[in-house]
Amino acid sequence: MEFTFxxxxxxxxDSLRQYAKEKLLPKYAHWDAGHTISREELREAAELGIFGLRVPEKFGGQEVDYVTCGLMTEELSRGDFNYSLYIQLGLIASELLADYAHPEVQAEWLTRHARGDAVIAFGLTEPSAGSDAANITTRAQKMGDDYVISGEKASITFAGYADACIVFARTGEQGAHGLSAFLVPLDSPGVSRQVYKSPGERLTQRGSLFFDGVRVPARNRVGDESRGFQQAMVAFDFNRAIIGLACIGAAQQSLDETIAYTKGRIVFGKPLATFEGVAFQIAEHLSLLEAARLVSYKCLWLKDQGRKHTAEAAMAKWMGPKFSAEAIHACIILHGHYGYSMDAPLEQRWRDVLGLEIGDGTPEIMKGIVAREAFGREYTAYRS
Ligand SMILES: Cc1cc2nc3c(=O)[nH]c(=O)nc-3n(C[C@H](O)[C@H](O)[C@H](O)COP(=O)(O)OP(=O)(O)OC[C@H]3O[C@@H](n4cnc5c(N)ncnc54)[C@H](O)[C@@H]3O)c2cc1C
Incomplete structure (x- = not known):
């Protein structure tokens, strides 16, 4: 076994940790206050490489290994959790487009994406279909050389300013087997948006996207007709470990800050850190985070080896956000009244991480996947 980078x-x-501390952390609260990122700032983020991690080199990307994608996510998230969302959604879009899109669509959108000129959202969830994503009702009807798409996508990260969305729509039978994916430019006639009042991750402007008879050329279909869901699931698997590491980065930063704080805070004549009631809490959260971190990197390592990693991905997805939210919650309490303040980043991190306990699949759904892998598909209560 080999556990070193x-x-x-x-x-x-090292360089990303420094960057996160010096450049990202000071602006973290700024986005929470409702400021919108400019095109120029998105291009600067692209210079870090965060959009092109899995974009083929011929389109301007870096095509780095998956473990490195995880490392980048964990480190940047220490400074600003929002930036991890650019990596998460960017990885999904890059994988799906690089593997399944028409060459002309790849050339345009992967190139723009890698240089930070196009944010690409992922549109699966609907008002009546989340965990049960195979139940979506958005329809895509073939009309001549085009598809015409109508329906509503809910809770879409970057809905407020994405340039395109990979939209899942029904082209065939009921269930998971009748879905296709389409790259839909969001300046197309018939598209409208609504941004939610979100408790966290505010830079991402999560919201609804409405498609009213939106026409896209047939070449914008991503992959085979009615195979969209199965293809997306492949991209979802490794991204669950990326989500775990995004949360772990924010929690580890909070624990590091809390260790420093409790060493300096004198209570009852001694540093807080010398009380086992304090130190053991931190020790426990460090242990749980390390367990979640290891399963996340193992998942990415398996992906790099071309090996199956579905169970590890689901484990990372429920453990990472949950252990992180609990660790940050403890950090808030251990800071006393200083922790219960919007001037410290702790409560913002907690709100941010909470969103990803739900986003991309809830703990119950993840445990269902782990159980399915352990017991066999015939023992699942629901099938996709
Ligand atoms: C911050 C955030 C970002 C998101 N970004 C995106 C995005 O970019 N694109 C996108 O398409 N979607 C996105 N989503 C939507 C997300 O993927 C869904 O919210 C999620 O899949 C859950 O679906 P739901 O909200 O409809 O909950 P439901 O499916 O209605 O579930 C409600 C509750 O019931 C539980 N439950 C459901 N089924 C079972 C079962 N069989 N057994 C036990 N418990 C069950 C769930 O665990 C949950 O606790 C995002 C959500 C959030 C919060």
Whole structure:
């Protein structure tokens, strides 16, 4: 067994940790206050490489390994959790487009995406279909050389300013087997948006996207007709470990800050850190985070090896956000009244991480996947 990053990865880790602390953390609260990111700032983020991680080099990406994608996510999330969302959604879009899109669509959208000129959202959830995503009702009807799409997508990260969305729509029978994916430019006639009042991750402007007879050329279909859901699930698997690491980065930063704080805070004549009631709490959260971190990196390592990683991905997805939210909650309490303040980043991190206990699949659904992998598909209460 080998548990070390390569020399190159360690150097990247050091430089990103520094960058997160110096450049991202000071602006973290700024986005929470409702400021919108400019096109220029998105291009600057692209220079870090966060959009092109899995974009093929011929389209301007880096095509780095999956473990490095996880490392980047964990480190940037220490400074600003929102930036991890650009990586998460960017990875899904890059994988789906690079593997299944028409060459002309790839050339346009992957190139724009890698240089930060196009944010691409992922549109699966609907008002009446979340966990049961196979139940979606948005329809895509073939009309000549086009598809015409009508329906509503709910809770879509970047709904407020994405340039395109990979929209899942029904082209065939009921259930998971009748869905297709389409790259829909969001300046198309018939598209409208509504941004939610979200408790966290406010830079991402999560919201609804409405499609009213939106016409896209047939070449914008991503992959085979009625195979969209199965293809998306492949992209989902490894991204669950990326989500775990995004949350772990925010929680680890909070624990590091809390360790420093409790060493300096004198209570009853001694540093807080010397009380076992304090130190053991931190020790427990460090242990749980390390367990979630290990399963996340193992998942990404398996993906790099081309090996199956579905169970590890689901484990990382429920453990990472849950253990992180609990760790940050403890950090807030251990800071006393200073923790219960919007001037400290702790409560913002807690709100941000909470969203990803739900987003991309809830703990119950993840445990269902772990159980399915352990017991066999015939023992699942529901089938997709
Ligand atoms: C921050 C955030 C970002 C998101 N970004 C996106 C995005 O970019 N694109 C997108 O398509 N979607 C996105 N979503 C939507 C997300 O994927 C769904 O919210 C999620 O899949 C759950 O679906 P639902 O909200 O409809 O809950 P429901 O499916 O209605 O579930 C409600 C509750 O019931 C539980 N439950 C459901 N079925 C079972 C079962 N069989 N057994 C036990 N318990 C069960 C669930 O665990 C949950 O606690 C995002 C959500 C959030 C919060």
């Amino acid at each position: 390569s020399e190159e990865q360690r150097l990247l880790q």
